[in-house]
Amino acid sequence: MSALDKIKKMLKGHEDQAGKGIDKAGDMVDDRTQGKHAKHVDTAQDKLKQQFGTERDQDGPSRG
Numbered sequence: 001m002s003a004l005d006k007i008k009k010m011l012k013g014h015e016d017q018a019g020k021g022i023d024k025a026g027d028m029v030d031d032r033t034q035g036k037h038a039k040h041v042d043t044a045q046d047k048l049k050q051q052f053g054t055e056r057d058q059d060g061p062s063r064g
Contacts, residue, residue: 004051011052019054 011018026045030038048054 015054
């Protein structure tokens with residue numbers, strides 16, 4: 001079982017919290033880089049949400 005499979009198993013039933021954590025981490029990266037890589041951060045957030053089953057955008061449209 002891969003590490004990603006283990007993480008998915010742990011997050012099962014907690015998709016909303018995982019999505020919030022992904023958003024919070026992305027916002028922190030944006031803050032620390034002063035938004036220089038916002039497009040890449042948004043892409044990474046979207047891909048992580050797809051992987052963990054949290055595709056719904058939890059705070060409206062992207063800030064892109």
